[in-house]
Amino acid sequence: MRILLFLLFGWASAAAFSFAAGVTLPSGEMMKAPDSLLLNSITGIYEEVRFDHVLHDAYASCVECHHHLTGKPSAEPGCNYCHRIGTSASPVDCKSCHLVDRFSEESLSAQRNQTSYHIDIAGLIGAYHLKCVGCHLSITAGPTGCQDCHRKRENSASP
């Protein structure tokens, strides 16, 4: 019985966290954040990575990763000069801005756009690693080794 109660409490707290992580879309509709994500846009020598969204919600506020996309002011004060309106954007996923192929013509032409402020948007690989490893190193918690997050595929060459 005690175990059951414990499990129930655990489920309830997890549910509370996951409901806390949500986005109000411009249409007024509430979008619930996923509990976990499968990062599988790029797989080469490594397998896809399961990302525990609920766990990270406990450690960091939404804007630390999602910048200005969730309707709250960005953690970087400089961003709020332009992104101060405070409405959330409908795509909040990383790869809508951080392109999977950072060497595509689209990516390189963004760098050459003379009228754009954002000439230096990291690719998806860089965005993940800079954010994940950077934070894990600074708080000296969380995995920093390659195979702490990535499981190596069978028969794959060394990176």
Next chain:
Amino acid sequence: MGAKFSRRTLLKGVLATAASAISMQPFKKTVAHDFQGYQSNRGVLVDLSRCIGCRSCEAACSREHGLAPPDEPPENFQLLEQPMQELRRPDQNAFTVVNSYESAPSDHPLFKKIQCNHCLEPACLTACFVNAYTKTPEGAVIYDADVCVGCRTCMVACPFSIPAFRYDSAFEARIMKCNFCFDSRLSKHKPPACVEACPMEALTFGYSNELLRVARKRIRDAPGKYQNAIYGEFEAGGTSWLYISPVPFEQAGFDLQVPRQPILHYVKDFLAVVPMVLTIWPGLFAGLYLLARSRKITDDSSNIEDMSDETIER
């Protein structure tokens, strides 16, 4: 007796002829056009604050060029805890190497990848007398082993000490250096293997003039994070590979003695004289010699005539 041809008149003649030769010829001072680099020059921006020393770039480079894989395979950022003790240089087995430096502000050492910087006006190219080097419009400084005579002047000329020589092969001795993956990638508008392999995107590929904008933006957007300078913007007349650093560049092992002008500028005046010396001087001095010799013969023969006259009178 004919005209007296003394040592003094000979010297006078030589000087006068040499002076007229120099002043007569259409000798324009060779001011090299101010070459700002190709507009299509590609480069790579290296952000030292991002590098975590995983050495994926080294492994990717070895694989791309069929070289021996690095001694220690890059696994799990072990080098974060074990900084490399000695500084390495690119050699015949590795076109690029990552070195670590002690750095106070960070909790891990500072890592710096070095390779050929692909100068806009390469010293190796200007030093090579058989034109084994080519600066391509895409930005790569490439090397042709077929014409190389193995003089290794380029190794002396390079301000960054990059070209290495394959000493251990008697029949395939050649210069070994990074070629920006020109044949396999850059000529097809693809980034070099090391850039593609970098998980932290510490290496950013692009057009050189755009990369300077990107570098300045990074410095401006994060006040205090970077030194307000871009290594390679001016060094040796500008390089394709550019570096921004969170610590002063001398602490990261950069040579700040590298002049800001292309190395060519320091030898240009001398080199302009070489063709003149080789083409004009032989003719000039051979002519003078013949002139002097022919006059001497005439002098000698008139002396003989005088002497014979004297003997007849006797």
